[in-house]
Amino acid sequence: MGALQNYINGTWVASKERQAIDVINPASQEVLAKVPFGKNTTSDIHSAVSSASEAFMQWRDIPVMSRVQPLYKLKKLLEGATDELARLITLECGKSYAESKGEIQRAIENVETACAAPLLMQSEFSENVAVGLDEFMIRQPIGVCACITPFNFPGMIPFWFLPYAIACGNSFIIKPSEKVPLAMMKVIEMIDQLDLPKGLINLVHGGKHSVDALLDHPDVKAISFVGSTNVARYIYQRGSSSGKRVQAQGGAKNPVIVMPDSDIEMTARIIADSVYGCAGQRCLAASNIVNVADQKGLVKDALVEAAKSKTTGFGLDEGIEMGPVITPESKERIENLIKKGIREGADLLLDGRNARISGYERGNFIKPTILENVALDGELINTEIFGPVMSLINMDSIDNAIDFVNRNAYGNMACIFTSSGLNARTFRNKAKAGNIGINIGVAAPLAQFPFSGWDESFFGDLHGQGRHAIEFFTQTKVVVERWPKEWARKF
Ligand code: NAD
Numbered sequence: 001m002g003a004l005q006n007y008i009n010g011t012w013v014a015s016k017e018r019q020a021i022d023v024i025n026p027a028s029q030e031v032l033a034k035v036p037f038g039k040n041t042t043s044d045i046h047s048a049v050s051s052a053s054e055a056f057m058q059w060r061d062i063p064v065m066s067r068v069q070p071l072y073k074l075k076k077l078l079e080g081a082t083d084e085l086a087r088l089i090t091l092e093c094g095k096s097y098a099e100s101k102g103e104i105q106r107a108i109e110n111v112e113t114a115c116a117a118p119l120l121m122q123s124e125f126s127e128n129v130a131v132g133l134d135e136f137m138i139r140q141p142i143g144v145c146a147c148i149t150p151f152n153f154p155g156m157i158p159f160w161f162l163p164y165a166i167a168c169g170n171s172f173i174i175k176p177s178e179k180v181p182l183a184m185m186k187v188i189e190m191i192d193q194l195d196l197p198k199g200l201i202n203l204v205h206g207g208k209h210s211v212d213a214l215l216d217h218p219d220v221k222a223i224s225f226v227g228s229t230n231v232a233r234y235i236y237q238r239g240s241s242s243g244k245r246v247q248a249q250g251g252a253k254n255p256v257i258v259m260p261d262s263d264i265e266m267t268a269r270i271i272a273d274s275v276y277g278c279a280g281q282r283c284l285a286a287s288n289i290v291n292v293a294d295q296k297g298l299v300k301d302a303l304v305e306a307a308k309s310k311t312t313g314f315g316l317d318e319g320i321e322m323g324p325v326i327t328p329e330s331k332e333r334i335e336n337l338i339k340k341g342i343r344e345g346a347d348l349l350l351d352g353r354n355a356r357i358s359g360y361e362r363g364n365f366i367k368p369t370i371l372e373n374v375a376l377d378g379e380l381i382n383t384e385i386f387g388p389v390m391s392l393i394n395m396d397s398i399d400n401a402i403d404f405v406n407r408n409a410y411g412n413m414a415c416i417f418t419s420s421g422l423n424a425r426t427f428r429n430k431a432k433a434g435n436i437g438i439n440i441g442v443a444a445p446l447a448q449f450p451f452s453g454w455d456e457s458f459f460g461d462l463h464g465q466g467r468h469a470i471e472f473f474t475q476t477k478v479v480v481e482r483w484p485k486e487w488a489r490k491f
Helices: 041-059 069-080 082-093 097-114 162-167 182-191 208-216 229-241 264-280 298-308 328-343 398-406 421-430 466-472 485-490
Strands: 006-008 011-013 020-024 031-036 125-130 133-141 144-148 171-175 201-203 220-226 245-249 254-258 286-292 347-350 369-372 389-395 413-417 435-438 474-482
Touching: 006 041, 041 144, 041 171, 041 201, 041 208, 069 082, 069 097, 069 162, 069 182, 082 097, 082 182, 097 162, 144 208, 162 171, 162 466, 171 208, 182 201, 208 220, 208 229, 220 229, 229 245, 254 264, 254 398, 264 286, 264 298, 264 389, 264 413, 286 298, 286 398, 298 347, 298 369, 298 389, 328 369, 328 389, 389 398, 398 421, 413 421, 421 435, 466 474
Parallel strands: 144 171, 144 220, 171 201, 220 245, 254 286, 254 413, 286 389, 369 389, 413 435
Antiparallel strands: 006 011, 006 201, 020 031, 125 133, 133 474, 347 369
């Protein structure tokens, strides 16, 4: 099996790197492909930056109305290939087919929003700021931009950046996760059909060597990153110290408060979808559930029932709601965290370890797991698990619950379930997180809104998607203009 090729300067080319690692179906351990991985991917990045730099000089002068036309075509191509893309995502990433289709829908919504660039890029003009003097601001593209993306949404996350960067007049390099490179390669086959300058959009494989080459290259002007917090912090520091603008979205540990006035059945179902969807491998997965004043344990019982009802298996099989986690190492790490939680004093209400899925005995499966009375200062409650594990915490008041939410080092998402407008309003106002859900389990912003992580979940100023993306991918230029009457008389 030959290694996957890069897409540079409008052509598929072999990597300069001879070493490659396996891309593996996490449900079966079948090797799907081999991806270049090693220090020579640095020269692949250099080639991509050089062709993206040339393409930029051409593309920046194309009117924005014309720049968005290929995106309309890309939307149609993505719609036509949704089933094929969803299948690929399930194969390489493990999530259920329905979840993979939902992911592509979100990607398409970002293409649609970026098509509004002619309006979104419009700026401000003030006439007569002083006598005979006008002042205005224009938005110009910044040059070669790049994104580095994680394994959990291979078909969607590059679209938080790519369509906006292109619509704004930049050129682009994608460095997909080495664990799941296939979905974006399929997307590049569609991009190859568009009428774009060669080198405008490039895809280069690899890991840290490719990333560092992007971070250090003087001609790369902006880096968009999504992944774990430690890597996000590193990307932000190294990229910004070499003068680039950087947006780096990191990990999460999302708390959800359940008030006793919520609808118990519906709340439990929505929370179980949030905790166990994508096998818990979502940066917006609910993780710590704070159950307020539930003396009879009604919410607890409903959550256990909702969790038990989830069907785990290979994502392309009929009726499967939850797939495997990404690697055997992830599975081991998650199972160790469960053990740690028990050692820290938690009660195991539902144990998803030792899951056996008939026909997929080698898959990285963990079934839904619930621990109650988890130590508040322990590792389980403060670590991003990124697996199908719920920690249940009992508290006596909304104030204590909000204090708990606000002690979280991350700030990606916080949610509340309640039928009280006052509780909801207090929570919305006080909770320290950038994405808030009120009676919502996965508060994922639509493409028009920024994906607004805070604290350890985000390093930078402007987030992905919507207007933030337009601002990130443009630099402002302010023009102060005067046309003296005296000159008009002279000539
Ligand atoms: P990861 O940090 O391991 O990898 C992300 C990317 O960084 C990959 O492309 C990888 O090749 C590269 N990379 C990995 N280690 C590196 C290093 N030392 N130096 C330079 N580059 C490196 O993340 P992952 O495991 O693929 O994804 C899961 C993480 O992503 C979770 O923490 C999750 O919360 C987070 N995530 C966050 C968001 C968000 O919007 N905040 C969205 C999705 C996922």
